[in-house]
Amino acid sequence: MYSLNVRDHFMIAHSFQGEVFGPAQKLHGATYVVDATFRRAELDEDGLVVDIGLASETLRRTLAAMNYRNLDEEPDFVGKNTTTEFLAREIFDRIAAAVRAGELGKGALGLSSICVTLHESHVAWGSYEGKP
Amino acid sequence: MYSLNVRDHFMIAHSFQGEVFGPAQKLHGATYVVDATFRRAELDEDGLVVDIGLASETLRRTLAAMNYRNLDEEPDFVGKNTTTEFLAREIFDRIAAAVRAGELGKGALGLSSICVTLHESHVAWGSYEGKP
Amino acid sequence: MYSLNVRDHFMIAHSFQGEVFGPAQKLHGATYVVDATFRRAELDEDGLVVDIGLASETLRRTLAAMNYRNLDEEPDFVGKNTTTEFLAREIFDRIAAAVRAGELGKGALGLSSICVTLHESHVAWGSYEGKP
Amino acid sequence: MYSLNVRDHFMIAHSFQGEVFGPAQKLHGATYVVDATFRRAELDEDGLVVDIGLASETLRRTLAAMNYRNLDEEPDFVGKNTTTEFLAREIFDRIAAAVRAGELGKGALGLSSICVTLHESHVAWGSYEGKP
Amino acid sequence: MYSLNVRDHFMIAHSFQGEVFGPAQKLHGATYVVDATFRRAELDEDGLVVDIGLASETLRRTLAAMNYRNLDEEPDFVGKNTTTEFLAREIFDRIAAAVRAGELGKGALGLSSICVTLHESHVAWGSYEGKP
Amino acid sequence: MYSLNVRDHFMIAHSFQGEVFGPAQKLHGATYVVDATFRRAELDEDGLVVDIGLASETLRRTLAAMNYRNLDEEPDFVGKNTTTEFLAREIFDRIAAAVRAGELGKGALGLSSICVTLHESHVAWGSYEGKP
Numbered sequence: 085m086y087s088l089n090v091r092d093h094f095m096i097a098h099s100f101q102g103e104v105f106g107p108a109q110k111l112h113g114a115t116y117v118v119d120a121t122f123r124r125a126e127l128d129e130d131g132l133v134v135d136i137g138l139a140s141e142t143l144r145r146t147l148a149a150m151n152y153r154n155l156d157e158e159p160d161f162v163g164k165n166t167t168t169e170f171l172a173r174e175i176f177d178r179i180a181a182a183v184r185a186g187e188l189g190k191g192a193l194g195l196s197s198i199c200v201t202l203h204e205s206h207v208a209w210g211s212y213e214g215k216p
Numbered sequence: 217m218y219s220l221n222v223r224d225h226f227m228i229a230h231s232f233q234g235e236v237f238g239p240a241q242k243l244h245g246a247t248y249v250v251d252a253t254f255r256r257a258e259l260d261e262d263g264l265v266v267d268i269g270l271a272s273e274t275l276r277r278t279l280a281a282m283n284y285r286n287l288d289e290e291p292d293f294v295g296k297n298t299t300t301e302f303l304a305r306e307i308f309d310r311i312a313a314a315v316r317a318g319e320l321g322k323g324a325l326g327l328s329s330i331c332v333t334l335h336e337s338h339v340a341w342g343s344y345e346g347k348p
Numbered sequence: 349m350y351s352l353n354v355r356d357h358f359m360i361a362h363s364f365q366g367e368v369f370g371p372a373q374k375l376h377g378a379t380y381v382v383d384a385t386f387r388r389a390e391l392d393e394d395g396l397v398v399d400i401g402l403a404s405e406t407l408r409r410t411l412a413a414m415n416y417r418n419l420d421e422e423p424d425f426v427g428k429n430t431t432t433e434f435l436a437r438e439i440f441d442r443i444a445a446a447v448r449a450g451e452l453g454k455g456a457l458g459l460s461s462i463c464v465t466l467h468e469s470h471v472a473w474g475s476y477e478g479k480p
Numbered sequence: 481m482y483s484l485n486v487r488d489h490f491m492i493a494h495s496f497q498g499e500v501f502g503p504a505q506k507l508h509g510a511t512y513v514v515d516a517t518f519r520r521a522e523l524d525e526d527g528l529v530v531d532i533g534l535a536s537e538t539l540r541r542t543l544a545a546m547n548y549r550n551l552d553e554e555p556d557f558v559g560k561n562t563t564t565e566f567l568a569r570e571i572f573d574r575i576a577a578a579v580r581a582g583e584l585g586k587g588a589l590g591l592s593s594i595c596v597t598l599h600e601s602h603v604a605w606g607s608y609e610g611k612p
Numbered sequence: 613m614y615s616l617n618v619r620d621h622f623m624i625a626h627s628f629q630g631e632v633f634g635p636a637q638k639l640h641g642a643t644y645v646v647d648a649t650f651r652r653a654e655l656d657e658d659g660l661v662v663d664i665g666l667a668s669e670t671l672r673r674t675l676a677a678m679n680y681r682n683l684d685e686e687p688d689f690v691g692k693n694t695t696t697e698f699l700a701r702e703i704f705d706r707i708a709a710a711v712r713a714g715e716l717g718k719g720a721l722g723l724s725s726i727c728v729t730l731h732e733s734h735v736a737w738g739s740y741e742g743k744p
Numbered sequence: 745m746y747s748l749n750v751r752d753h754f755m756i757a758h759s760f761q762g763e764v765f766g767p768a769q770k771l772h773g774a775t776y777v778v779d780a781t782f783r784r785a786e787l788d789e790d791g792l793v794v795d796i797g798l799a800s801e802t803l804r805r806t807l808a809a810m811n812y813r814n815l816d817e818e819p820d821f822v823g824k825n826t827t828t829e830f831l832a833r834e835i836f837d838r839i840a841a842a843v844r845a846g847e848l849g850k851g852a853l854g855l856s857s858i859c860v861t862l863h864e865s866h867v868a869w870g871s872y873e874g875k876p
Contacts, residue, residue: 085608085609085610086565086568086569086606086607086608087565087597087606087607087608087609088564088565088604088605088606088607089604089605089606090603090604091470091602091603091604092603093469093470093471095376095377095378095468095469096376096377097361097362097375097376097377097418098361098377102262104262104264104267106269107415107416108416110416110417110418111361111417111418112359112360112361112377112415112416112417112418113359113360113361113362113376113377113378113379114359114377114378114379115377115378115379115380115468115469116379117469117470127565127566130498130500130561131560131561131563131565131566132500132563132565133565133606135500136604137502140603140604151371151376152371152372152374152376153374153375153376154361154374154375154376164263165262165263167263167264168220169218169219169220169259169263169264169265170259170263172218173218201219203470204359204379205357205359205379205381206223206355206357206381206467206866206867207222207223207224207272207357207866208220208221208222208223208268208272209220209221210218210219210220210221210265211218211219211220212217212218212219213217213219214217223866225865225866225867227772227773227774227864227865228772228773229757229758229771229772229773229814230757230773234526236526236528236531238533239811239812240755240812242812242813242814243757243813243814244755244756244757244773244811244812244813244814245755245756245757245758245772245773245774245775246755246773246774246775247773247774247775247776247864247865248775249865249866283767283772284767284768284770284772285770285771285772286757286770286771286772296527297526297527299527299528300484301482301483301484301523301527301528301529302523302527304482305482333483336755336775337753337755337775337777338487338734338735338751338753338777339486339487339488339536339734339753340484340485340486340487340532340536341484341485342482342483342484342485342529343482343483343484344481344482344483345481345483346481349872349873349874350829350832350833350870350871350872351829351861351870351871351872351873352828352829352868352869352870352871353868353869353870354867354868355866355867355868356867366658368658368660368663370665391829391830394762394764394825395824395825395827395829395830396764396827396829397829397870399764400868401766404867404868428659429658429659431659431660432616433614433615433616433655433659433660433661434655434659436614437614465615470602470603470619471602471618471619471620471668472616472617472618472619472664472668473616473617474614474615474616474617474661475614475615476613476614476615477613477615478613487734489733489734489735491640491641491642491732491733492640492641493625493626493639493640493641493682494625494641503679503680504680506680506681506682507625507681507682508623508624508625508641508679508680508681508682509623509624509625509626509640509641509642509643510623510641510642510643511641511642511643511644511732511733512643513733513734547635547640548635548636548638548640549638549639549640550625550638550639550640599734600623600643601621601623601643601645602619602621602645602731603621630790632790632792632795634797692791693790693791695791695792696748697746697747697748697787697791697792697793698787698791700746701746729747734751735750735751735752735800736748736749736750736751736796736800737748737749738746738747738748738749738793739746739747740745740746740747741745741747742745
């Protein structure tokens with residue numbers, strides 16, 4: 085199994101609902117350093133897992149749609165707890181949709197899985213991995 | 217598959233038995249920076265992989281029981297080679313027991329696997345992954 | 349010159365005033381991974397730069413007073429741009445005051461300088477260094 | 481499942497053929513920081529995944545055969561695009577061959593998989609994982 | 613003293629002249645992860661060390677002029693040993709010239725020093741620091 | 745001012761004397777990842793801060809003399825608290841002596857300072873910088 089990873093970041097404000105979140109129920113924020121890892125069993129015709137330029141641009145564009153926002157007020161997230169693991173899935177879904185729409189090239193249609201990891205500090209991260 | 221990771225560290229002395237260990241047969245020591253990664257197929261009722269506060273506290277408490285010790289003299293480890301991979305399994309077993317005992321909350325009973333990684337330097341690490 | 353560094357982190361929401369800040373004028377947030385570096389020309393009577401336990405606790409307590417907040421609404425910061433470099437200075441001032449108040453022990457009175465660094469992502473950080 | 485990882489690096493020049501590579505079609509180069517991760521279901525008779533000394537030496541020797549080279553002129557690579565993912569597979573194949581030849585010891589014959597990861601910058605990496 | 617740092621990278625081929633360089637006399641290459649650190653005694657009128665957007669863009673543009681090149685054939689470097697420390701100085705000179713030309717804004721004219729660090733692997737880096 | 749850095753590591757056991765050290769009074773251990781940074785105002789005749797091969801070898805040999813030891817029983821350290829900052833100075837002294845003895849080459853006689861940093865975990869490090 086081959087993998088290729090690209091990294092970028094975004095910075096948001098949000099708050100959580102529910103006692104389990106303790107002080108994180110207050111409006112606060114986070115920098116998320118995001119790894120998008122693309123996997124496939126065999127390389128494509130160009131000898132690649134995925135075009136690294138298209139992969140980087142897709143990640144950048146996906147994060148730009150959330151960057152410098154208060155997620156509590158974003159229509160997509162109202163009433164939801166935008167935890168690290170929730171956001172990993174959300175970003176996965178958006179990148180997977182871009183892959184299926186052909187935005188990462190024809191070769192990317194052969195990807196077997198994508199893993200999105202959000203590093204929220206030097207001691208914590210969350211991720212979601214699934215089939216595109 | 218979702219994952220959530222927390223990190224902490226501990227510092228111990230130990231020595232190894234057997235020629236394969238070369239100079240590490242002498243009493244020496246290590247800092248282990250430890251990642252505990254929790255995985256589950258779907259999020260729990262709170263939208264979490266696991267309560268990150270309970271996960272961090274369980275890791276802290278597990279490492280505290282070994283921290284600042286000479287493992288050669290600890291009853292649990294007498295006569296054993298406490299290699300990086302052995303310790304990864306040992307810490308996995310203790311965290312898995314805490315999960316099964318409900319110490320990480322009811323949601324944690326749905327975890328599909330736990331991976332414990334011990335970084336022993338900037339060039340070497342060992343891990344153990346299994347079902348809780 | 350000797351140095352000793354301890355690291356911790358905090359997570360806040362804030363927004364900036366002024367066109368130079370572009371999209372960061374909107375409410376967003378950040379994780380800051382914070383290094384507090386203590387320096388002195390010679391070691392103290394215990395052979396230390398500073399008591400690492402007291403240093404870690406002082407850093408933790410200083411960051412806790414800002415953690416999980418919206419800095420735009422904190423009385424200390426209303427009307428101010430809480431940029432990375434501004435916050436580095438603010439945290440420096442608070443740690444320096446703790447040093448002068450003897451909270452890091454008598455030995456810490458001999459510190460020649462303190463440097464506070466805030467890592468805001470994998471590609472950007474800011475710091476402030478001065479005499480306590 | 482147990483894993484053990486060792487890290488080293490090598491520095492090469494190369495160029496790529498094909499429009500998909502854009503400016504990387506020109507002769508340029510890279511530092512690759514390489515992780516070789518060895519996995520097995522149970523520890524061997526010495527309580528190890530693999531002899532870390534032999535693993536480190538095998539990785540060092542494998543990378544030395546490519547280090548400080550222009551890969552475009554190496555007989556093994558003439559006419560090939562030595563992308564990060566291609567090189568990960570190439571290094572995997574060489575380490576796997578060493579394992580099968582017994583160069584990492586008898587215990588290494590029980591390895592279930594090996595993963596080779598090449599970090600090409602702070603934002604990109606590629607890997608290949610397979611059975612030895 | 614305040615500091616602000618931005619990071620980017622570039623990838624080049626080159627070779628060195630002189631026996632002291634051993635195997636690095638052959639054509640090889642490197643990824644350089646580059647930190648540009650800007651320092652000033654007091655913040656500017658906007659409360660900044662330097663406009664982080666302009667700083668990032670200046671670093672990106674400076675590295676783009678060398679990226680994906682064989683430095684042995686670049687007019688600026690013919691006959692020179694483009695070591696890590698040499699390149700750190702070269703990039704410093706180009707960023708310092710941009711600062712003096714006002715490309716980082718009026719506030720940047722008050723910078724007291726700039727430090728450029730090139731990380732060439734996980735175990736080696738070189739830097740140059742001077743006044744702009 | 746130019747700087748060049750090389751990195752290596754060593755693993756030791758030790759204990760501390762004095763109530764200020766709390767649980768670290770017990771025999772424990774540490775991995776120290778060590779950076780040796782060499783500085784000089786101008787490059788030498790070869791265009792270098794220092795021969796990176798000789799610098800790496802000097803660091804390796806210096807650390808080998810302490811590696812896999814119980815420092816409490818080493819003649820050089822009996823009765824001393826081998827704290828991170830103390831060891832940084834000790835390693836500095838040994839490297840500085842090697843520089844003065846010409847072991848890093850004639851060019852190294854022009855070094856203006858050397859900084860030795862010991863990373864003891866992901867959250868703590870200590871260093872000593874001085875003239876060779």
